[in-house]
Amino acid sequence: MIETFFVFIAGFFFAFLQFSFFFTLESNVSSAGLTYLITSVCWLGGAAIGLSIRRPVAVKYEHLMIASGVAGFYLVGLLVRWRPFDNAYFFIYAPLMVLSSIYAGYFFNSFRGHFNKVKYLFFWENNGFMFGIISSFLAVSFIGQSYLIWILAVSGGAVAGLRSWFSFQDQSK
Amino acid sequence: MAELTFPRKQLALFLSGMNLMIIQFVMIRSFSSILAGTEIVVMIVTLSFFAGYSVGYFCSDQISVTVFKIASVLVLALHLTLPFSIRYLSGCLFGQGAALLTLLTAIFVSAFGLSSYYSLLLPRFIAQEGRESVGGFYRQEMIGVLAGLFFIFASTLFPSGSTGLMVVYLLSLVAILHCLWRSKVLLAVACSLVLVYIGLAPQLEAGSVSYLYSQRSGNNLRWIFSADTPYQRVEILEGPDQAKALYLDGMRHYGGDSLSDYNHYVSGIPASLLSKPAVLVVGSGSMNAVHDALPYGSSVDTVEIDKVVVESGRIYLREKPDAATEALLREKWTLNVDDAKHFIKNTPKQFDMVVLDVAGPLQMQVALLYSKEFFEIVSEKLTDDGILCLSLNGQLMGKSITASRITATLLSVFRNLYVIAPPNSSSFAIAGNRIPFGRAELLQALARRGFFKTAVVDLPAAEAMLISKDIITKERMDIVPNRGIERLIHNYFREHN
Numbered sequence: 001m002i003e004t005f006f007v008f009i010a011g012f013f014f015a016f017l018q019f020s021f022f023f024t025l026e027s028n029v030s031s032a033g034l035t036y037l038i039t040s041v042c043w044l045g046g047a048a049i050g051l052s053i054r055r056p057v058a059v060k061y062e063h064l065m066i067a068s069g070v071a072g073f074y075l076v077g078l079l080v081r082w083r084p085f086d087n088a089y090f091f092i093y094a095p096l097m098v099l100s101s102i103y104a105g106y107f108f109n110s111f112r113g114h115f116n117k118v119k120y121l122f123f124w125e126n127n128g129f130m131f132g133i134i135s136s137f138l139a140v141s142f143i144g145q146s147y148l149i150w151i152l153a154v155s156g157g158a159v160a161g162l163r164s165w166f167s168f169q170d171q172s173k
Numbered sequence: 174m175a176e177l178t179f180p181r182k183q184l185a186l187f188l189s190g191m192n193l194m195i196i197q198f199v200m201i202r203s204f205s206s207i208l209a210g211t212e213i214v215v216m217i218v219t220l221s222f223f224a225g226y227s228v229g230y231f232c233s234d235q236i237s238v239t240v241f242k243i244a245s246v247l248v249l250a251l252h253l254t255l256p257f258s259i260r261y262l263s264g265c266l267f268g269q270g271a272a273l274l275t276l277l278t279a280i281f282v283s284a285f286g287l288s289s290y291y292s293l294l295l296p297r298f299i300a301q302e303g304r305e306s307v308g309g310f311y312r313q314e315m316i317g318v319l320a321g322l323f324f325i326f327a328s329t330l331f332p333s334g335s336t337g338l339m340v341v342y343l344l345s346l347v348a349i350l351h352c353l354w355r356s357k358v359l360l361a362v363a364c365s366l367v368l369v370y371i372g373l374a375p376q377l378e379a380g381s382v383s384y385l386y387s388q389r390s391g392n393n394l395r396w397i398f399s400a401d402t403p404y405q406r407v408e409i410l411e412g413p414d415q416a417k418a419l420y421l422d423g424m425r426h427y428g429g430d431s432l433s434d435y436n437h438y439v440s441g442i443p444a445s446l447l448s449k450p451a452v453l454v455v456g457s458g459s460m461n462a463v464h465d466a467l468p469y470g471s472s473v474d475t476v477e478i479d480k481v482v483v484e485s486g487r488i489y490l491r492e493k494p495d496a497a498t499e500a501l502l503r504e505k506w507t508l509n510v511d512d513a514k515h516f517i518k519n520t521p522k523q524f525d526m527v528v529l530d531v532a533g534p535l536q537m538q539v540a541l542l543y544s545k546e547f548f549e550i551v552s553e554k555l556t557d558d559g560i561l562c563l564s565l566n567g568q569l570m571g572k573s574i575t576a577s578r579i580t581a582t583l584l585s586v587f588r589n590l591y592v593i594a595p596p597n598s599s600s601f602a603i604a605g606n607r608i609p610f611g612r613a614e615l616l617q618a619l620a621r622r623g624f625f626k627t628a629v630v631d632l633p634a635a636e637a638m639l640i641s642k643d644i645i646t647k648e649r650m651d652i653v654p655n656r657g658i659e660r661l662i663h664n665y666f667r668e669h670n
C-alpha cells in the first residue's frame with residue numbers, strides 16, 4: 001500500500017514540477033512554441049539521462065536529485081523575475097530543466113524492484129502524474145504561481161522522505 | 174511476440190513513443206476543433222489520453238498474444254481513418270443534437286482507442302526481459318517521444334504538414350505491427366492502405382471539416398483551409414452566402430456581423446479620433462483590424478504568435494483586396510511573429526494605440542493578455558495620450574462577470590476608460606491615462622459609421638456597473654477554468670440535453 005502511495009506521490013511531483021516550469025516560462029518569458037519545445041525536450045532529455053543511470057546509487061544521491069529538481073525550478077523562477085520576457089537566458093534555463101527531471105527517469109530504475117509486477121509502477125506513477133496535471137492547473141488558476149514554490153517543496157520533501165523510509169526498510173530486511 | 178528479439182523490442186518502443194506524441198498532438202487539435210477548445214476541454218482530452226496509458230499498463234499482462242494481435246489490426250484500422258472518422262462521427266452526433274454524447278465519445282476514444290494500445294508494449298516487454306530492462310526500454314520510448322516532438326514541429330513548417338505528420342505516424346504504426354507480425358503480406362497490405370490514405374487525405378480533410386461544421390451550426394458550410402499549428406487548429410469555412418469565417422480551435426474568431434463590427438469598435442473608430450497614430454494590433458486573424466487602422470495610422474504593427482493565422486487571413490479573409498489597401502500595407506504595415514508579451518516588453522517603439530484583437534480568456538496563454546501584468550507592459554509602451562482598445566467579452570450593462578473583471582483590471586492600471594456598449598453584443602473598452610477624445614466625439618464617430626444604437630459609458634458610470642472588482646492577475650487566473658466550465662455546462666449539459 002505504501003509503495004503505491006509513494007509512486008503516486010512521485011508521479012504527482014513529476015507532473016507538478018514539469019507543468020510548473022511550463023507555466024512559469026509561458027507567463028514570464030514567452031508563450032511561443034519554442035518555449036514549449038525547449039521545456040519538453042529538456043524534460044524528456046533529463047528523464048532519459050536518469051533512465052541511463054542503471055547502477056543503484058545511495059539514497060543521499062537520490063535526495064540530491066530531488067533537491068536539485070526543486071532548486072532548479074526555484075532558480076528558473078528567480079531568473080525570470082530578474083529578467084522577464086528575455087529569451088536570452090534559455091541557455092541557463094535549459095540545463096536547469098534537464099537537471100530537474102533526472103530523478104523523473106532514475107526513479108523507475110530505483111524503484112523497479114518494489115512491485116511484484118512492474119506494470120503497477122507505471123500504472124500508479126501515471127495516475128499520480130494525471131493528478132499532478134489537474135492540480136498544477138487548478139493551483140495556477142486559483143491560488144497563484146507563488147504557491148507552486150510551496151507545493152513543490154512539500155511534494156518533493158514527501159518523495160524524499162518516503163524514499164528514505166523504503167531505503168531503511170530494505171536495509172532492515 | 175515472445176520470440177521478438179531485443180533490438181526489435183527497442184525499435185517498437187521507440188516508434189510507440191514517437192506515435193504517442195504525434196497522436197496526442199493530432200487528437201488534441203482535432204478534439205479542440207470539434208469541442209470548441211477551451212482550456213477545460215483540452216484538459217479533459219489530455220487527461221483522457223493519459224488515462225489511456227493507465228488502461229494499457231493495467232491490461233498489459235491480462236490479454237493473450239492472440240487478442241493482442243487482433244487488437245493491433247483493429248488499432249491500425251481505426252487509426253487509418255483518423256482524424257476524419259472522428260469528425261464524421263462527431264458531426265453525426267451533433268446533427269442528432271447529442272452534444273454530450275460527442276464529448277463522452279471524445280473521452281472514450283482518447284482513453285481506449287488512442288494511447289492505451291501503445292502503453293501495452295512497455296510492461297509486456299519488461300515482463301519478458303526482466304526488471305533490469307526498465308531503464309533501457311523506457312529510455313527508448315522517451316527518445317521516441319523526442320523524435321515525435323521533432324516531427325510535430327517540422328510538420329507545422331509545411332502547408333500539407335498535417336497529412337505528412339499522419340503519414341509518418343501511420344508508417345511508424347505499420348513498422349510496429351511488422352515487428353510484431355513479421356508478415357510480408359500484411360506489411361504490403363498495410364503500406365498499400367497508407368498510400369490510399371495519402372491519396373484520399375485532401376478530400377477527406379475538406380469533406381470531414383465541412384460536414385462537422387455544417388452539422389454543428391445547422392448551416393451548409395464549405396471547407397476552405399485548415400492547418401494544425403503549434404498553438405491551435407486554424408480553420409476557414411465559407412457559408413452559403415460566400416461569407417468566410419475563421420475558426421481557432423473550433424471557436425469562431427472572425428465572420429458574421431457582430432464579429433465584423435468588432436473591428437470598427439476596437440480599431441477603426443478609435444484610430445479615426447487620433448492624429449496619425451502609431452498603432453499596434455495584437456493578434457490579427459482576419460486582418461480587418463489592421464485594414465481599419467491603416468487609413469488613419471502613421472504606422473501599423475501587428476504582433477501575432479501564430480504565423481499561419483496571419484497568412485491564411487491575408488489569403489482567404491480579405492474583404493477588399495484592392496490596390497490602395499495593398500499600397501498602404503506595403504507602406505505602413507509590419508508583421509512581427511512573436512508572443513505579444515515578449516514583443517511589447519522588448520520593442521523600442523512607443524504606440525499611440527494598442528488594439529487587442531484576440532480570442533476571449535478561455536485558454537491560459539490568451540487569458541494572460543487580459544491580466545494586470547500585461548496591461549502594465551502595454552502601459553509602458555503607450556505614449557502619454559495612448560489608448561488600449563479591446564473587447565470585454567461580455568456585456569458590462571448585462572452584468573457579465575467577465576466584462577466586469579476585465580474592466581476592473583483595466584482600471585487597476587489606467588486612469589480613464591470609456592466603454593462602448595452595442596445593444597446585443599459584447600462591450601468594448603478604450604482605456605488610457607489621458608484619452609485624447611471625449612464621450613461626445615466617440616458618439617459622433619460611432620454615428621458616422623451607422624452605430625446609432627451603440628451607447629458610450631464613461632468612467633464613473635462604468636465603475637457603477639461593475640458587479641465584480643476581482644482583477645485578473647498572473648496570480649489569479651481563475652477566469653480560465655470558470656469560463657471553461659460555464660461553456661462546458663452550456664454546450665454539453667444544458668442547451669442540447
